[in-house]
Amino acid sequence: FLLPLGLTHPHLLFGSVKEHHVTLPNQSEPWDMKQLLVWIRGNMLKERPELFVQGDTVRPGILVLINDADWELMGELEYELQDKDNVVFISTLHGG
């Protein structure tokens, strides 16, 4: 399903494009954030994946907003994505 994806600062790692609209392939179980990150790492990250993802989750210092709310309030990695959800990654770090 369709997902607008916004980036501030990490956009350098994504070919300098700040906004992406992604359509995730259909699958039987609903997509959660964990799978989304795996998907992003595999399909969208142009370089230096370690500056964006670390292990299962995003690198410390990267803020994730789902529909303009802190993902900590939504369940972080366990949150199940809905159609047209807006996900924004904001880097609060110095470099990158």
Add this chain to the structure above:
Amino acid sequence: MCQVDEEYNGQLEHRGAPRVSKKCVKCKENTAVLIIRAGDAFCRGCFKDYFIHKFRAMLGKNRVIFPGEKVLLAVSGGPASISMLSQVQEGLSRDAPKKLRFVPGIIYIDDGGASGQSMEERKRAVAQLESVFRATNYHYHIVHLEQVSSLPSSVLEAGSSATEKPETGLSYKAAVDHFIQTRKNQNQHSDLSVENGQSHLSSLSMQEVQNEVTSPITPEHTQALQRLFASVRTLTAKEDLLHTLRQHLILHTARTQGYTKVMMGDSCSRLAIKLLSNISLGRGASLAMDTGFSDPRYGDVVIVRPMRDYSSKEIAYYNRMFDIPSVFIPGLDTKAQDKASIQRLTESFVTKLQTDFPSTVSTIYRTSEKLHTACPPQNTNTQLSAKCLLCVCALDTKLEEFSAYQATLISEQLSQRRGQGPGFTPGGQSQGCETGEGGCCSSAKSVGIHVSCPQCIRLQCLHYCTAGLCTLSVQNINTVLILRCNPPLFGLYKVSKAFHRDAGPC
């Protein structure tokens, strides 16, 4: 031992599994959208109030900005400084309940020359920021890092330490009351007059602004700057050198344009990282000044840090929610590895720790609040010569038993090679240094050239500042090469002049 991933056998108090649709802890009505600190969830409206209130409370608590003062806002384009700019606008706006009362100006330092950006990229970044600045209607200055070569050496000196109180010598509260009274008496529509005053100021300055922005920098300047940075071997030292040069440029602008205060946008997270990095760099003696709310080292210009209570998360979220445009400008350490410099490593350490222990940054911050600058007894004899040339902090060079300084001297002696040091070879020419005879480095008599061997420079620097990094900055630099630039980069020139003045046994 302390490690981020240390196993605690399940006794670790991890943050609980997040609950869905929490209510705001403040108004208890609306759905929370953000978690700050260790679990306070705020809704959008309450967060905005909290954010704005914190800024004014910070300025109100530390009563250092007097009404009518000219304050220079140091904006780097990053989220924290842009947020600070928007808070200043918010606070100065007409309908703010207890509005702030100072005259703001903005300074942006274009350091693209040092971080290897092309002229087009730099122009683009400057244009983007200019549009942001123009929207504020404040006077702004765009300064290129290359201009550091034309700074006078007075920048390296602290100004008179008289605080900028109004001539009547009023206390803060009295000054505010006095200001309000004066405004009321001047014009019935007191708010209008202030606004007219400010817009008059900005229209006056538009012509000057043109000059400020278009001051040309030649490719030679940029190359000289690049040579300077290229000759600094480590990223740690580069970052520190950049910081020092920026401070000098800001200070110079403040002094020449009549600003008595400078506001820096260092956030809580950034200051926590700075605190720890500075300790690693040997700058423990100046921690209070480097991370405190007000930094009085320059005397006539005081640096304040009103954003020091905001975490990066709060700032990022506020900017996103309320559409504050920040401009991303790649710097020296963009995309650098975690271990590329001490500053990066510390940042990575603190940030990682913060994810699992959300009170890390605030604990470091609270600790730093307890640090105060101990004022040494004012003694006119020692005052002038007792400051580091580069960072203008008091020297930590009392040779006491078991002091850090003594330890550094001992290890220097132990590691120094015997006999005459190798001749320094700038650009193929070999010039020797006369340390072998027990005399100090001789200096070529022509202006701006000082020849000495690196070891001498290292030891000499030590005598000027035990803040480890000032030593590091200079010893890493290919000093003779830089001093051969015409005009010589001011700071290092001054350093060499000082050595010459103090000629004696190394």
